[in-house]
Amino acid sequence: MIQVNDLCVTYKSKQETIQALGPVSLTIKQGDIYAIIGPSGCGKSTLLNVLSGLIQNYDGTATINNVKLNPKAHKIGLIPQNFGLLPWQTVYQNCVLAIKIKGIKIDDNMEKRITYIMKKLNIEHLKNRYPKELSGGQQQRVAIARAFILNPDLLLMDEPFSALDALTREEAQALFLDMLHTYETTTVFVTHNIDEAIYMGKKIIMLSKNPGVIVEIIDNPLFNVPNMRETEAYGKLCTHIRHVIKKGWV
Ligand SMILES: Nc1ncnc2c1ncn2[C@@H]1O[C@H](COP(=O)(O)OP(=O)(O)O)[C@@H](O)[C@H]1O
Numbered sequence: 001m002i003q004v005n006d007l008c009v010t011y012k013s014k015q016e017t018i019q020a021l022g023p024v025s026l027t028i029k030q031g032d033i034y035a036i037i038g039p040s041g042c043g044k045s046t047l048l049n050v051l052s053g054l055i056q057n058y059d060g061t062a063t064i065n066n067v068k069l070n071p072k073a074h075k076i077g078l079i080p081q082n083f084g085l086l087p088w089q090t091v092y093q094n095c096v097l098a099i100k101i102k103g104i105k106i107d108d109n110m111e112k113r114i115t116y117i118m119k120k121l122n123i124e125h126l127k128n129r130y131p132k133e134l135s136g137g138q139q140q141r142v143a144i145a146r147a148f149i150l151n152p153d154l155l156l157m158d159e160p161f162s163a164l165d166a167l168t169r170e171e172a173q174a175l176f177l178d179m180l181h182t183y184e185t186t187t188v189f190v191t192h193n194i195d196e197a198i199y200m201g202k203k204i205i206m207l208s209k210n211p212g213v214i215v216e217i218i219d220n221p222l223f224n225v226p227n228m229r230e231t232e233a234y235g236k237l238c239t240h241i242r243h244v245i246k247k248g249w250v
């Protein structure tokens, strides 16, 4: 369980103090998938950076299973907007990067896990290629493989599908959900896209404009509903989210 209490982040420079986020409190249960949606500059990336351990200077508390959040103690997977692949490493090397950093040994079992995940994401035949020799969708699948090979306590994604064209994006989203269901990975992802929040978020957190506070947490009734875009509830939920956005974001 991940617990965030009264989290506030301010950036301080010589000239000014910028209140970037908060106060935000939330509880994320094992296996939950949270979508975060909010206006540009409201603190979405800042929140992910606290959860990933990149920002350590904040007010309030953030814990995983009652231990202060710490990337050394916890396995935290991060898929950044640009996928975060190292250009001078092959697909295989990029896939095992996170476990290597964690000092996890690649024994037979781990090798099996790596092969299984790479096959499932259809990148096994690309293992000796370099990122620049891949399409956007393939690069994205390598980033997803890397995250799931690590088997993280918490998976974070910052607008993970925004760089993909519409069709590749839908494919990647479906594949990603399939992986999440298989591994029941606790996930927090940021999106600008209302459809993506409804399709992929078990819960949807709506943040206000800067400094972001939680306006509403939606328990998404359409999560995992087949053909959810064709339901009446889908149109209603889109309208509701748009309404909250219009009210709170201007
Ligand atoms: N390193 C930084 N130094 C100063 N201000 C920052 C820094 N990073 C972000 N900010 C400011 O903090 C606020 C939140 O930023 P960010 O978390 O990137 O927003 P979002 O991801 O929602 O667009 C913005 O007003 C932004 O300008």
Ligand SMILES: [Mg+2]
Residues within 6 Å of the ligand: 044, 045, 046
């Ligand atoms: Mg951002």
